[in-house]
Amino acid sequence: MTNTPSNVAFGTINVAAILAESAARSPEAVALIVNGEETTYGSLWKQTRAYAGALSARGIGPGDRVAVLIPNVADFARAYYAILALGGIVVPLHALLKATEIELVLRDSGAQLLICAAPLLEEGAAGAARAEIDVVSVMAPGSTGEPPRLEAEAATVSPIASYVLCRPEDTATILYTSGTTGKAKGSLGTHFALMEQVHVLLTGTFDVRAGDKVFGGLPLFHTFGQTCVLNAGLRAGATIVLCPRFTGEAALELLHEHKVDVFFGVPTMYAALLEAAKTNPARSGRLRYGISGGASLPLAVLEQFREVFGVEIHEGYGLTETSPVASFNHVGIKPRPGTIGTPIWGVDISIARPEVSDSIELLPTGELGELVIRGHNLFKGYLNHPEDTAEAVVDGWFRTGDLGTKDSDGYLRILDRKKDMIIRNGYNVYPREIEEVLSQHQDVLSVAVFGIPHETHGQEIAAAVIAAPGTTPTSEELTAYAKARLAAYKYPRIITMMPELPLGPSGKVLKRELTALHMNNSGAAAFNPGGGN
Numbered sequence: 279m280t281n282t283p284s285n286v287a288f289g290t291i292n293v294a295a296i297l298a299e300s301a302a303r304s305p306e307a308v309a310l311i312v313n314g315e316e317t318t319y320g321s322l323w324k325q326t327r328a329y330a331g332a333l334s335a336r337g338i339g340p341g342d343r344v345a346v347l348i349p350n351v352a353d354f355a356r357a358y359y360a361i362l363a364l365g366g367i368v369v370p371l372h373a374l375l376k377a378t379e380i381e382l383v384l385r386d387s388g389a390q391l392l393i394c395a396a397p398l399l400e401e402g403a404a405g406a407a408r409a410e411i412d413v414v415s416v417m418a419p420g421s422t423g424e425p426p427r428l429e430a431e432a433a434t435v436s437p438i439a440s441y442v443l444c445r446p447e448d449t450a451t452i453l454y455t456s457g458t459t460g461k462a463k464g465s466l467g468t469h470f471a472l473m474e475q476v477h478v479l480l481t482g483t484f485d486v487r488a489g490d491k492v493f494g495g496l497p498l499f500h501t502f503g504q505t506c507v508l509n510a511g512l513r514a515g516a517t518i519v520l521c522p523r524f525t526g527e528a529a530l531e532l533l534h535e536h537k538v539d540v541f542f543g544v545p546t547m548y549a550a551l552l553e554a555a556k557t558n559p560a561r562s563g564r565l566r567y568g569i570s571g572g573a574s575l576p577l578a579v580l581e582q583f584r585e586v587f588g589v590e591i592h593e594g595y596g597l598t599e600t601s602p603v604a605s606f607n608h609v610g611i612k613p614r615p616g617t618i619g620t621p622i623w624g625v626d627i628s629i630a631r632p633e634v635s636d637s638i639e640l641l642p643t644g645e646l647g648e649l650v651i652r653g654h655n656l657f658k659g660y661l662n663h664p665e666d667t668a669e670a671v672v673d674g675w676f677r678t679g680d681l682g683t684k685d686s687d688g689y690l691r692i693l694d695r696k697k698d699m700i701i702r703n704g705y706n707v708y709p710r711e712i713e714e715v716l717s718q719h720q721d722v723l724s725v726a727v728f729g730i731p732h733e734t735h736g737q738e739i740a741a742a743v744i745a746a747p748g749t750t751p752t753s754e755e756l757t758a759y760a761k762a763r764l765a766a767y768k769y770p771r772i773i774t775m776m777p778e779l780p781l782g783p784s785g786k787v788l789k790r791e792l793t794a795l796h797m798n799n800s801g802a803a804a805f806n807p808g809g810g811n
Contacts, residue, residue: 340365380405526550544785
């Protein structure tokens with residue numbers, strides 16, 4: 279785990295080189311725009327080196343773990359690259375965590391310091407105190423009683439000259455998985471995996487160019503925003519237009535104001551953007567394409583986006599453990615709707631028999647099974663969880679827990695999470711198929727389908743639906759709509775209208791929370807609805 283700077287002139291690497299080298303090439307180019315304020319590459323690297331000097335004065339060095347609790351503002355980039363430049367390990371924290379949750383991550387990761395944005399100090403400082411570690415603030419006005427300010431400390435010490443050279447296998451980040459199926463674990467990302475991911479994304483996967491305006495609304499504490507937007511964007515020499523607090527209206531305004539070229543988002547963000555465009559029509563005309571990941575993109579959203587914005591959404595697939603992108607509908611090739619594209623360069627994705635856990639038994643082309651991945655993009659393992667690592671990585675393949683197929687052209691389709699699959703009366707039911715049908719209803723904004731225990735059928739199919747603004751669809755109406763389009767064993771017998779869905783940091787719906795909500799509200803014995811077999 280400990281990072282040790284190499285004393286040799288080969289086999290060295292550091293993710294911080296992304297910013298350092300782009301600053302050397304194009305110091306006057308704009309790297310970041312936040313709330314109308316521009317920061318050039320040269321200034322960002324200078325500020326980063328100053329932050330690193332302050333952290334070094336606090337004793338932070340190679341292998342030390344520093345937690346970061348900062349929203350999508352320039353200080354995230356400064357802190358992120360400053361820690362990496364020292365050979366340290368970045369532990370990004372979800373901006374909505376409470377003090378007790380922050381304490382757990384700080385203790386589990388072994389963080390020695392928390393860098394916290396002033397607006398988040400109420401929970402951040404309390405979590406750091408519980409974990410018995412120091413906290414320094416950024417974005418702070420310097421009020422009495424607040425923790426020390428990193429900006430002030432940086433002004434009193436010498437900046438570092440450059441970044442520390444690390445070994446390729448050294449840990450760069452500890453990213454806590456969203457925990458959609460259980461307790462979150464720290465995924466160890468290496469300098470090599472993160473750098474190689476960026477280079478592969480920029481050479482034939484994405485199309486991000488120097489001078490492009492890239493939308494930065496994905497949370498930077500999450501692997502999607504961190505690698506695909508921040509690291510890839512700065513490596514390309516693009517300008518990242520950061521959105522500190524995402525709403526559809528805020529995103530649309532930034533697209534218009536800054537003439538954004540590439541939009542990165544998860545499906546819920548695209549749905550919100552389309553909703554905003556109903557009252558503030560798209561008028562930019564510069565957008566080249568969108569990139570979607572984090573969860574399955576409903577075909578209805580893809581088609582509406584093409585109609586409203588006149589461009590394609592390229593959908594891909596990945597996980598925190600795969601740095602994150604593993605497959606993609608490569609830009610330059612017409613995307614195949616309903617697929618997650620083909621494996622990126624240097625990565626293998628195959629379909630394995632899901633019920634075999636102690637070895638990888640690959641299935642023939644076209645058969646349904648579990649997606650397994652191997653390649654340069656794999657993580658190093660789960661921190662403090664060797665048993666989970668051994669269960670997840672078998673025969674050199676990472677078991678994703680996702681069920682899908684691979685066709686003769688190499689295109690992959692995801693049906694569902696292995697643990698999300700519903701078995702009703704012995705039949706396998708895949709929630710995504712039902713979600714696709716319900717999402718085509720004109721009054722449905724968003725939908726999540728999940729299983730609940732049933733004394734007769736084993737599991738019953740339930741759906742949580744968010745209605746489109748200004749509409750009032752009924753559960754009975756939506757049930758009839760689904761029944762007319764799905765086999766009798768597939769359509770949902772229970773549909774609940776909700777104001778919002780519980781989401782993880784990557785935008786995935788936390789279906790276990792929906793199941794728990796239903797169980798708490800009604801009790802297991804109550805779920806014996808009518809509707810026949």
